[in-house]
Amino acid sequence: xxxxxxxxxxxxxxxxxxxxxxxxxxxxxxxxxxxxxxxxxxxxxxxxxxxxxxxxxxxxxxxxxxxxxxxxxxxxxxxxxxxxxxxxxxxxxxxxxxxxxxxxxxxxxxxxxxxxxxxxxxxxxxxxxxxxxxxxxxxxxxxxxxxxxxxxxxxxxxxxxxxxxxxxxxxxxxxxxxxxxxxxxxxxxxxxxxxxxxxxxxxxxx
Amino acid sequence: xxxxxxxxxxxxxxxxxxxxxxxxxxxxxxxxxxxxxxxxxxxxxxxxxxxxxxxxxxxxxxxxxxxxxxxxxxxxxxxxxxxxxxxxxxxxxxxxx
Numbered sequence: 001x002x003x004x005x006x007x008x009x010x011x012x013x014x015x016x017x018x019x020x021x022x023x024x025x026x027x028x029x030x031x032x033x034x035x036x037x038x039x040x041x042x043x044x045x046x047x048x049x050x051x052x053x054x055x056x057x058x059x060x061x062x063x064x065x066x067x068x069x070x071x072x073x074x075x076x077x078x079x080x081x082x083x084x085x086x087x088x089x090x091x092x093x094x095x096x097x098x099x100x101x102x103x104x105x106x107x108x109x110x111x112x113x114x115x116x117x118x119x120x121x122x123x124x125x126x127x128x129x130x131x132x133x134x135x136x137x138x139x140x141x142x143x144x145x146x147x148x149x150x151x152x153x154x155x156x157x158x159x160x161x162x163x164x165x166x167x168x169x170x171x172x173x174x175x176x177x178x179x180x181x182x183x184x185x186x187x188x189x190x191x192x193x194x195x196x197x198x199x200x201x202x203x204x205x206x
Numbered sequence: 207x208x209x210x211x212x213x214x215x216x217x218x219x220x221x222x223x224x225x226x227x228x229x230x231x232x233x234x235x236x237x238x239x240x241x242x243x244x245x246x247x248x249x250x251x252x253x254x255x256x257x258x259x260x261x262x263x264x265x266x267x268x269x270x271x272x273x274x275x276x277x278x279x280x281x282x283x284x285x286x287x288x289x290x291x292x293x294x295x296x297x298x299x300x301x302x303x
Contacts, residue, residue: 020243
């Protein structure tokens with residue numbers, strides 16, 4: 001065996017160690033909690049919409065006062081809570097294992113995840129701005145699915161099924177404009193909980 | 207003593223190196239995870255696991271998740287020590303060149 005092979009061996013060892021710990025990082029529990037936050041967010045959004053008169057027969061009574069801001073606010077809080085939860089749970093695990101949380105794998109994961117996600121976020125804001133409210137929910141689902149799919153090479157590979165499911169749901173939602181909130185609750189709430197539960201049950205317990 | 211002596215012939219294979227690497231940083235890893243991680247076939251992985259188990263470097267634990275059996279692997283103290291020695295030898299060889 002030549003020197004080059006030894007070097008290769010060492011980098012391979014490092015690589016496997018990095019990738020295998022990443023496997024444990026995004027746990028089933030963080031998926032379940034993200035889903036629960038999303039469902040609570042969807043309920044809140046429904047109240048806000050109801051409050052604005054969206055479910056009344058007389059559309060003249062719709063009061064769009066700050067409605068967009070409120071809905072965007074709810075979405076941002078849900079996203080923020082999910083990220084914080086994932087971060088705390090990952091941090092706890094990495095502390096236990098004595099590995100760094102902010103390594104090249106994490107950076108790569110975030111990079112590949114953020115590009116479709118930010119594109120989708122800006123795209124959705126433009127949709128809102130142009131008055132295409134009905135397309136926002138399908139668009140967020142599709143772009144989120146693409147982001148997850150894109151990131152799946154850098155974390156638990158099973159997450160790609162979640163990504164594909166979100167994309168399909170987003171495309172279906174395109175045909176049912178006006179029910180966006182329900183599709184949103186299914187995609188971000190129920191899908192995350194189901195995925196989290198599957199992951200949680202298959203994770204080795206101590 | 208020559209450094210070459212510390213190079214463990216048993217680890218002289220990509221898959222075995224991979225199995226050990228994954229087990230070193232995790233409490234335990236199951237079969238399918240190892241398979242995905244190392245991108246090998248069932249048979250290939252199983253034969254290398256057997257080789258490592260034979261010398262008692264790794265431990266096989268069978269458990270139930272619901273009704274399905276789940277086999278997970280962890281590294282033994284002996285395996286940990288052997289792997290550390292091997293890595294040190296590799297690093298030394300590269301440095302000395």
